[in-house]
Amino acid sequence: MIALITFLLLLVSLAFPKIFVAEWEGPITPTAAGYVERSLKEAQEKGGSLYILILNTPGGLVESMRKIVQAFNTAPLPVVVFVYPPGARAASAGAIITIAADVAAMAPGTNIGAAHPVIAGPQRDKKNDVMLKKALEDMLAFVRAIAKEKGRNVKVIEKMVKESLSLSAEEALKKGVIDLIAYNLGDLLEKLHGRKVKKLGRVYEIKTKGKEVVKVEPLLREKILKIIxxxxxxxxxxxxxxxxxxxxxxxxxxxxxxxxxxxxxxxxxxxxxxxxxxxxxxxxxxxxxxxxxxxxxxxxxxxxxxxxxxxxxxxxxxxxxxxxxxxxxxxxxxxxxxxxxxxxxxxxxxxxxxxxxRKKITGMEAMIGEEGEAITDFKKGKGKVFVHGEIWDAYSKEDIKKGDRVKVTGIKGLRLMVEKVREDESGGAEES
Known part of the structure; x- marks a missing residue:
């Protein structure tokens, strides 16, 4: 019964294709690549007839960019990248992602380009210069292949990589870098209707009128990774x-x-x-x-x-x-x-x-410096004293008599080292 219901739901979803819309704002990282791959896969599995990625990015990692481009090229449905809202950009890796879409669109007031690759680390190192040159040539070959496949202006796109060229939406459309300019998502859907896209050996006709638009929200995990x-x-x-x-x-x-x-x-x-x-x-x-x-x-x-x-x-x-x-x-x-x-x-x-x-106020070390009274005569340097309300065994190098004031100078084991307190140390002789 459950299998039958699932099958019927699948037939319904296939009979009424949906438009799936994903949105990414921020650097192109592994998190961005994971989100695009997941949302694109969801569109395929749920009967999507069109996938739109709303993009606003300063660029990011080349490896993550390549994963997104590969996902675009292998998806069995038209893929649209829309640089939006006004003031947004598709710079560096974002520019290559945009031109790799089956349909590249931008909003007025946006820009695209500055896709020159950079190498992390010190730039004025001979070894890094060689690596940068290799990375540049590799990127040029990559964008040339994309531009030819999508029918875009190869020379201008090469300048984006080689000379960090950046273009406004109007300039990009005029030079054949993008396909259209739209003011918002509604305007984009209207302009996409009836457009034909050649992909994976077949021609897709994009139909947007009357189609349900499904927004693919980032997962909690993706939101956290984006923040950190x-x-x-x-x-x-x-x-x-x-x-x-x-x-x-x-x-x-x-x-x-x-x-x-x-x-x-x-x-x-x-x-x-x-x-x-x-x-x-x-x-x-x-x-x-x-x-x-x-x-x-x-x-x-x-x-x-x-x-x-x-x-x-x-x-x-x-x-x-x-x-x-x-x-x-x-x-x-x-x-x-x-x-x-x-x-x-x-x-x-x-x-x-x-x-x-600071002077110790607890433990045996706190006894040092305290004064007391000898309660026995010291014989051979040994005797007993009353200090801190307790009777202690003590020894001294001085001759000490019963009743003398003494001061603790040290501790050895459980025996105190004491010396006689002089009258000047006690503030003078006691008054009679």
């Missing part, structure tokens, strides 16, 4: 993780700081792994934290703290590569975190030293 792949969020999670674990180690048994710290640290590291980061800079941040911790263990009166500040600031500044499509960590945040770290560890270190130098 933001460099600022990942950086904050990293620092919260360090401090949480530090508090747990400093106060064993607190539990909550350790749990929060461990989770934050792992999320921060995972978020950074999704984007292009300088791992040497991450090591500098770790080194800075290590310097701060060592300042507490072996106080150097600020030397290690200064080293920690320098290491933390440099690591934070270089953590995200220059011109990264993911944006950069705000300088105010970096200097704020560094200043807080310096003040925090210097304060904790100062309080630790002050506590070590």
């Amino acid at each position: 792949s933001n460099p600022t969020v990942a950086y904050l999670l990293l620092m919260i993780g360090f401090y949480g674990i530090f508090f747990e180690l400093y106060n064993p048994g607190a539990v909550i700081p350790g749990v929060v710290g461990a989770i934050s640290l792992l999320l921060g590291l995972y978020g950074l792994s999704l984007i292009s980061v300088n791992w040497l800079a991450l090591l500098l941040i770790l080194l800075g934290i290590l310097f701060f911790v060592l300042e507490l263990i072996t106080p150097t009166f600020g030397a290690l703290t200064i080293g920690g500040i320098i290491s933390l600031v440099l690591g934070s500044l270089f953590l995200i590569e220059e011109n990264s499509p993911y944006g950069e960590i705000p300088k105010q945040l970096i200097f704020g975190v560094s200043l807080f770290s310096a003040v925090f560890f210097l304060t904790v270190g100062y309080l630790g030293i002050k506590a070590q130098r």
Whole structure:
């Protein structure tokens, strides 16, 4: 019975094809690729006749971009990329994703291009120059193949890659980079109706009138991954993780700081792994934290703290590569975190030293410096004294008589080391 119902529902979905609409705003990361692949697969499985990706991106990882393009090319239904809303862009990897669609559309006030590949790490290195040249040639061959397959302007698209050319929506349409301009989704659907697309050896006629539009929302997992792949969020999670674990180690048994710290640290590291980061800079941040911790263990009166500040600031500044499509960590945040770290560890270190130098108020060490009274004569340096309301065995290098005031100078085992209190130490001779 269940199988029959499922079969009937499948027939209904196939009889009334739907238009599936996905939307991605942000860098092209593995999370973006996973979302596009999943939503495109859902469109295929649920009888979709058209797939539209609304895109607004500064670019991202080449590998993730290639996965999206492959998903477009193998999907047995027309794929449309719509750069929207006005003010949005399809830059770098986003430009290649747009031109790889069966129909490329843009809203007025948007732009496309600047797809020159970059290599993470120092750029003025001879080895990196060779790698960059290889990456450039590989990307040129890739976009040429796409442009020829989709019937787009090969020379202009090559300039996007080679010369970082960027075009407005009107310029892109005029130069044959995109297929149409639409003001919004409704306008796009109207202009797509009746359009024919050749793909996978057959011709698809796009029909949009009267079709149900289904929006594919990101899963909770995808939303979380999108948030933590933001460099600022990942950086904050990293620092919260360090401090949480530090508090747990400093106060064993607190539990909550350790749990929060461990989770934050792992999320921060995972978020950074999704984007292009300088791992040497991450090591500098770790080194800075290590310097701060060592300042507490072996106080150097600020030397290690200064080293920690320098290491933390440099690591934070270089953590995200220059011109990264993911944006950069705000300088105010970096200097704020560094200043807080310096003040925090210097304060904790100062309080630790002050506590070590403070006179003990509990335990046997608290007896040192206390005064009492000899209750026996000392014979061969040994006798008994009354100190702190208790009778103690004591010894002294001085001749002490019963009734003399004595002061504790040390402890050996369960015996006190004492000396006679001079009249000047007691504030003068007692009055009679």
